[in-house]
Amino acid sequence: MTAPAREKVRLPRLRHRSPVSWLLVVPALALLLAVHFAPQVFGGWYAFTDWNGIDISPRWVGVDNFRRLFDDDASRTAFYNTLKLAGSMVVLVNVLGLALALSLDRQLKTRHFLRALFFAPVVMSPLAVSFIWQYVFDFNGGLNRLLAWIGLDGWTRPWLGDPGWALWTILVVLVWQYSGLAMIIYLAGLQSIPEELYEASAVDGASTWFMFRTLTLPLLAPAVTINATLMLIFGLRVFDQVLGLTGGGPVNASETLATQVWKQTFQNGQYGYGAALALVLAALIATLAITQALVLRRREVA
Amino acid sequence: MRRSAYTWRTFGLELLLLVVAVVFFVPFYVAAAISLKSASDVYSKPLAFPSNPDFSGYRTAWHGNASSSLGHSLVNSIVITGASVVGLVVIGSLAAYALARRPSRMSTLLYVLFLLGLIVPFQLGIVPLYVALRHLHLNQQYGGMILLYIGLLMPLSVFLYTGFIRALPRDYEEASYVDGASSLRTFLRIVFPLLRPVTGTVIVLSAILIWNDFFTQLIFLSGSRQQTLPVAIYSFVGEYVSQWNQIFAAVIISILPILAFYVVAQRQLIRGFAGGVKG
Numbered sequence: 001m002t003a004p005a006r007e008k009v010r011l012p013r014l015r016h017r018s019p020v021s022w023l024l025v026v027p028a029l030a031l032l033l034a035v036h037f038a039p040q041v042f043g044g045w046y047a048f049t050d051w052n053g054i055d056i057s058p059r060w061v062g063v064d065n066f067r068r069l070f071d072d073d074a075s076r077t078a079f080y081n082t083l084k085l086a087g088s089m090v091v092l093v094n095v096l097g098l099a100l101a102l103s104l105d106r107q108l109k110t111r112h113f114l115r116a117l118f119f120a121p122v123v124m125s126p127l128a129v130s131f132i133w134q135y136v137f138d139f140n141g142g143l144n145r146l147l148a149w150i151g152l153d154g155w156t157r158p159w160l161g162d163p164g165w166a167l168w169t170i171l172v173v174l175v176w177q178y179s180g181l182a183m184i185i186y187l188a189g190l191q192s193i194p195e196e197l198y199e200a201s202a203v204d205g206a207s208t209w210f211m212f213r214t215l216t217l218p219l220l221a222p223a224v225t226i227n228a229t230l231m232l233i234f235g236l237r238v239f240d241q242v243l244g245l246t247g248g249g250p251v252n253a254s255e256t257l258a259t260q261v262w263k264q265t266f267q268n269g270q271y272g273y274g275a276a277l278a279l280v281l282a283a284l285i286a287t288l289a290i291t292q293a294l295v296l297r298r299r300e301v302a
Numbered sequence: 303m304r305r306s307a308y309t310w311r312t313f314g315l316e317l318l319l320l321v322v323a324v325v326f327f328v329p330f331y332v333a334a335a336i337s338l339k340s341a342s343d344v345y346s347k348p349l350a351f352p353s354n355p356d357f358s359g360y361r362t363a364w365h366g367n368a369s370s371s372l373g374h375s376l377v378n379s380i381v382i383t384g385a386s387v388v389g390l391v392v393i394g395s396l397a398a399y400a401l402a403r404r405p406s407r408m409s410t411l412l413y414v415l416f417l418l419g420l421i422v423p424f425q426l427g428i429v430p431l432y433v434a435l436r437h438l439h440l441n442q443q444y445g446g447m448i449l450l451y452i453g454l455l456m457p458l459s460v461f462l463y464t465g466f467i468r469a470l471p472r473d474y475e476e477a478s479y480v481d482g483a484s485s486l487r488t489f490l491r492i493v494f495p496l497l498r499p500v501t502g503t504v505i506v507l508s509a510i511l512i513w514n515d516f517f518t519q520l521i522f523l524s525g526s527r528q529q530t531l532p533v534a535i536y537s538f539v540g541e542y543v544s545q546w547n548q549i550f551a552a553v554i555i556s557i558l559p560i561l562a563f564y565v566v567a568q569r570q571l572i573r574g575f576a577g578g579v580k581g
Binding site for chain 2: 019020021022023024025027028029031032034035036037038039040042043044046053100103104107108109110114115116117118119120121122123124125126127128129131132133135136138140142145176181184185187188237239240243244258261262265266271274275278279281282285286290
């Protein structure tokens with residue numbers, strides 16, 4: 001590296017000292033401020049008003065919107081559903097992704113083919129694939145036909161119309177779609193573990209399970225952090241799969257915070273309340289993701 | 303666990319995973335099979351192989367509904383995704399170049415600002431963004447949507463480019479500056495071509511994120527002539543409830559372009575995701 005630009009010395013030919021112009025940052029910075037930060041500041045403000053999207057000046061209502069969130073049935077359900085989905089998704093996607101990665105790391109002859117196969121859902125439109133799953137879970141759909149065919153007629157039910165099941169159909173689709181992404185990140189982690197470590201451990205007579213616990217898992221810790229963080233964020237802001245499968249129903253049983261933001265703002269015209277829901281969602285994403293990442297990262301070092 | 307010998311146990315594992323793969327892909331078989339059936343066959347024998355393919359579902363789906371055809375939405379998706387990706391590459395790489403090559407307190411501060419954009423959830427700003435674009439008459443327009451996406455994904459682009467440029471030797475640029483070239487000219491002629499690997503990652507990641515995004519497009523484009531594939535499919539399915547052969551024809555038309563992209567650029571794509579995510 002060459003010497004850094006000496007900005008304090010004001011020479012007439014400054015360009016020669018530090019040839020790269022600051023002007024190059026301006027378009028990106030303007031967009032960053034206009035699309036991220038300015039709207040977020042206003043969003044934080046709207047959250048404390050009862051604005052309907054039309055009035056000239058929104059009226060300040062303090063924390064009323066947030067109190068309402070827990071009085072209102074749909075929003076309260078949405079809040080807990082969001083936490084349930086995100087939590088289950090973090091666990092299931094990581095377990096399945098790790099299992100796939102361990103199986104497809106070396107030996108199998110079809111590993112390249114299978115990796116490509118399991119990763120494929122990651123690149124597909126979550127909305128479009130949710131419609132396919134809507135058929136699977138439909139009362140006259142694939143799953144019930146299969147159950148009836150293998151003689152389990154008693155198990156058939158309207159999966160999407162059952163308040164106890166609707167939310168979990170969304171989880172199935174999330175796990176199905178994102179396990180391939182976790183797998184790829186774990187595979188990259190596995191491939192960075194030197195083979196010699198396993199050889200040395202094998203010479204010492206270690207069992208496969210012992211090697212997994214003492215070698216593989218600790219060395220995969222950074223991949224665990226990345227996957228857990230990603231899946232937590234994806235799970236908390238789930239929207240497409242809900243709209244594609246259940247639309248939030250039956251009777252709000254599968255609403256999430258993101259679907260509530262959309263419905264309250266753009267269908268009910270309650271911009272203030274919608275902004276409050278968005279603020280809660282954003283705060284959840286930020287605090288939970290950062291806390292989880294910090295906790296996991298501390299375990300990486302240990 | 304890493305023994306290289308292919309034993310009976312390995313064979314068992316191989317069989318098990320192939321079975322899992324089949325289960326994983328049953329939904330796609332079902333969708334493809336049903337999309338090629340007549341309305342009556344969908345209910346009588348939905349899972350049978352479509353030995354006598356019926357393309358009426360595809361015809362209906364392609365024509366779409368009153369508000370827009372699927373073909374028109376496909377063009378909208380291509381225009382919006384394409385223009386946004388170009389913007390992200392050009393604007394993001396230029397900004398990253400300045401950030402990486404002018405090490406100072408200022409550039410650190412700006413870099414942190416971009417990282418913050420990556421971390422703070424964008425949902426918080428969605429209502430004011432909608433109000434602002436509506437006020438500027440930019441909602442339901444290509445331009446508004448493209449600017450929005452360039453802005454939304456700019457932190458990702460700047461983050462990936464800055465990391466790459468910092469690791470790039472300066473020798474080639476120095477020669478160009480000694481010759482008296484401007485920073486823009488040097489960037490375009492010397493630096494940008496060297497960024498090809500990371501440009502590939504930025505293109506792949508942002509193209510897929512934008513192409514598949516539904517939330518933003520539903521809010522800003524629904525009901526307009528500019529509606530994209532996900533929005534069109536959503537309104538189409540709402541109209542053709544339970545007419546599965548038509549629904550799946552529409553779904554498959556919307557998945558096919560990305561699937562083709564995946565088959566062609568599979569390695570690059572997987573590497574882009576693995577590398578892009580880790581930074």
